[in-house]
Structure formats: C-alpha cells, structure tokens
Amino acid sequence: MRAALSLLATALGGCATTSIAESPQDEFFASLSARCGQAYAGKLASNEAADAEMRGKAMVMHIRHCTADRIEIPFHIEGLADDGGWDRSRTWVISRTPAGLRLKHDHRHADGKPDAVTLYGGNTADAGSATRQTFPVDAESIAMFNATGRSVSTTNIWSVETTDTGFTYGLDRQGRHFRVAFDYARPVTPPPAPWGW
Structure with missing residues (x-):
C-alpha cells in the first residue's frame, strides 16, 4: 500500500510540473502584446x-491598446491627409476567435465617422507560426467588396509578421x-489617437 501511494504521489507530482505548450x-x-504601448517608425517596403x-x-505603427483577446494597432x-498632415484613418485590429486569430481593418474619416469600407479582413486558416500569421479574406468582407465595386479585393490575403527586429504588414492577391515594415530598433513617441478613437 505504501509503495502504491508513493507511486501515485510521484505521478501527481509529475503532472503538476507539466505545462501545456x-x-x-x-x-x-x-x-505583439509584450510591446503594447510602443510605437515604431517604418516605411513602404514594396515597390x-x-x-x-x-x-x-514617414510611417508609424503604434501597438496602442491590448487586452487578453484583442490588440489595436493604428x-x-x-x-x-486632406490637409497635408498625418493620415490617422487606419487601425489594424487583431483578435482571438474560438478557431484562431482574426484581422480587421478599422477605417475612419478625420471627423471620426466610419468609412464606407471598414472592418474588412479575415481569419487564420492554419496555425501559422510564432512570427507570422496570414488572414485570407472572409465572406463578410467579400460581400462588402462586391457591394462597393472592389471585387478585385475578394481574393485578398493579409499577413502580419513580428520578429525580434521588426513588424511587417502585407497584402497579397x-x-x-x-508591404510596410517597421523597425523595433526605431521606437518613436506614440502619436495621437487615430481618428474617431
């Protein structure tokens, strides 16, 4: 009996130290969440x-607000901008879903009102990697693009990469x-809130 209890204690002890990957x-x-609050300078990387x-x-991305299930990146x-200043109309929103991750694009005008084409994006279709996730266009966005004369965008696949050195956002079809790329070695003062936020 004592041997059985000892074996059980050993087994339970082993379970206590095992973590889920x-x-x-x-x-x-x-x-991404670990960099919350930080802003970085970047540039156009496609040609x-x-x-x-x-x-x-000049471009800046700002990992502005993070929760356990959502990251907002203006x-x-x-x-x-229409006045020649900074265009603050775009915010990338990455959120968790029961099946993976979702990327949406929140587009607003300078007065804060939503653009006619906003909250489009897609969901991950596979596990991706710790540094790169891809987001094929979702059905809701396809319907929006078709309704607004943007059928060219109905095959969009967006990507977001975060490595030790930087952040890259991409669109492919x-x-x-x-591509736009931002250098984690070039932090900048966080900019004002995006329009409407």
Whole structure:
C-alpha cells in the first residue's frame, strides 16, 4: 500500500510540473502584446505603381491598446491627409476567435465617422507560426467588396509578421503585393489617437 501511494504521489507530482505548450498563435499574440504601448517608425517596403502615393512617406505603427483577446494597432502615414498632415484613418485590429486569430481593418474619416469600407479582413486558416500569421479574406468582407465595386479585393490575403527586429504588414492577391515594415530598433513617441478613437 505504501509503495502504491508513493507511486501515485510521484505521478501527481509529475503532472503538476507539466505545462501545456503554447500554440504558434498564442506565441504570436503574446509577442505583439509584450510591446503594447510602443510605437515604431517604418516605411513602404514594396515597390509597385499602386504604392506611389505612399512612397517616401514617414510611417508609424503604434501597438496602442491590448487586452487578453484583442490588440489595436493604428497605422499613421505622414502627408496623406486632406490637409497635408498625418493620415490617422487606419487601425489594424487583431483578435482571438474560438478557431484562431482574426484581422480587421478599422477605417475612419478625420471627423471620426466610419468609412464606407471598414472592418474588412479575415481569419487564420492554419496555425501559422510564432512570427507570422496570414488572414485570407472572409465572406463578410467579400460581400462588402462586391457591394462597393472592389471585387478585385475578394481574393485578398493579409499577413502580419513580428520578429525580434521588426513588424511587417502585407497584402497579397494576384498582381498585388503590398508591404510596410517597421523597425523595433526605431521606437518613436506614440502619436495621437487615430481618428474617431
């Protein structure tokens, strides 16, 4: 009996020290959350004709607000606002879902009102990695794009990468490969709140 109790105690002790491994999505989410409150300088990293308006513009991404299930990342671009100032219309929102992660794009006007095309995005279709997650366009966004004459966007796949050195946001579809990259070695003073927030 004493031997059996000793064996049981050993087994239970072993269970107490065993931890459940984090999924790649958990690691990805934790890595971004660890930088919450920080802002970083960046630049256009793609070189397509469609990117001409952004070429050479100063850019800042700000990991502005984080909870256990949601990360809000405003994306600011200098010189693109109607008045020539900073365009603060875009916020990337990454949230947890029962099946993985979701990326949505919150677009607002300078007066804070939502753009006609906003809250589009997609959900992860696989585990991804601790440094990179991809988000194929979802059905809701496809319907929005079709309804607003943007059917070219119905095959969008967005990506977000976070490594030890930086953050990259991307958009891919046939004939379109957009990238902006931000350097974690170039922290900047957090910018004002995005429009409407």
